[in-house]
Amino acid sequence: MLSRTASNLYWIGRYMERAEFTTRLIEATIRLDSLLAQPKVEEAWKSALAVVGAAPDAASEALGAFGGRRFLALSLDNPSSVKSCLSAARDNARAARNVLTQEIWEAINRAWLLIRDRASPGGTQSTLNMVEELKAEARGFEGALARMLRNEAYWFLRLGSLIERGDNTARLLDVKYYLLLPDGEQVGGLRDRDQWMTLLHVVSGRTAYRTIYRQALQPWLIADLLIFRKELPRSLAAAASETVAMLAQFGDMSGLQGEADRLARRRLTRLEDGSIENLLAYGLHESLNGFMRENAAIDAAIANQFRFA
Numbered sequence: 001m002l003s004r005t006a007s008n009l010y011w012i013g014r015y016m017e018r019a020e021f022t023t024r025l026i027e028a029t030i031r032l033d034s035l036l037a038q039p040k041v042e043e044a045w046k047s048a049l050a051v052v053g054a055a056p057d058a059a060s061e062a063l064g065a066f067g068g069r070r071f072l073a074l075s076l077d078n079p080s081s082v083k084s085c086l087s088a089a090r091d092n093a094r095a096a097r098n099v100l101t102q103e104i105w106e107a108i109n110r111a112w113l114l115i116r117d118r119a120s121p122g123g124t125q126s127t128l129n130m131v132e133e134l135k136a137e138a139r140g141f142e143g144a145l146a147r148m149l150r151n152e153a154y155w156f157l158r159l160g161s162l163i164e165r166g167d168n169t170a171r172l173l174d175v176k177y178y179l180l181l182p183d184g185e186q187v188g189g190l191r192d193r194d195q196w197m198t199l200l201h202v203v204s205g206r207t208a209y210r211t212i213y214r215q216a217l218q219p220w221l222i223a224d225l226l227i228f229r230k231e232l233p234r235s236l237a238a239a240a241s242e243t244v245a246m247l248a249q250f251g252d253m254s255g256l257q258g259e260a261d262r263l264a265r266r267r268l269t270r271l272e273d274g275s276i277e278n279l280l281a282y283g284l285h286e287s288l289n290g291f292m293r294e295n296a297a298i299d300a301a302i303a304n305q306f307r308f309a
Helices: 003-033 038-051 065-073 082-095 102-115 124-146 152-180 190-202 206-213 219-228 236-254 259-273 276-282 284-305
Strands: none
Touching: 003 038, 003 065, 003 082, 003 102, 003 124, 003 152, 003 190, 003 284, 038 065, 038 152, 065 082, 065 124, 082 102, 102 124, 124 152, 152 190, 152 219, 152 236, 152 284, 190 206, 190 219, 206 219, 219 236, 219 276, 236 259, 236 284, 259 284, 276 284
8 A cells, every 4th residue: 555545544444533523522521511610611612622732812703602613613813723634634535535435435524525615613512513414424433434344444444443542532621620620619629520420421421430430420430431441442542552462563564563563552551550540640731741642752663663753
């Protein structure tokens, strides 16, 4: 496979995963927004923007509820917006169409056409309707991916989605821990609990939490779920474990193994040997930033190893 094609596939995986994550983030922030008094609404959207690494100035329209929805969903000035991600995914898919299945191409194209001509998210209910349609298209893409032949194209698509997923979950948890609870609010209070519930909703983890822990929401248990529990597909441990497996399968087939395999195995070993108690003692923010740095290093190593840097 040409390195350019491998790069296109890898980035399709990243862009589609990012588009779904941002879609879920919009939905969760709308639901959190509905629980807040008006002066606090801006804080909710500011935190959502922080998750995707956007830092608009104080006068930006993106800080309000409507502006935040538009910026996250539709702004082409925001590279992490749903529209930007789907546009980039479709461009990459067109370039790699000869190795994609018809179902994968159609799923990406349908998602893009759904949002291509929209300039405004509309009111809250209109945005939620758009979110539901986008989530349905994301499930269509996941289903088409699951039915693909396990070949090079599949592995590069999956590797891209796993690298993106790990980064998104780490950012989400870090922002909740550091930024989301306003000054003066009680840790463990009603708002704190609502925000943790919202975070679980973004990663589809509410049922998983109840099944695994069988007790009231506790922040350290939610952190444990999102970091160490492989049973949750969007946890850091699950993303790290699947990345190792994908690289190993690809290495067995192609004979290409190298720095990316070594870095991915080292990260997985540390997560498997870790515990939430030790991690909190060291510092959650420091640990999450360490994970994100490792993730970026693995991303760069994959690009070098498969020659699309």
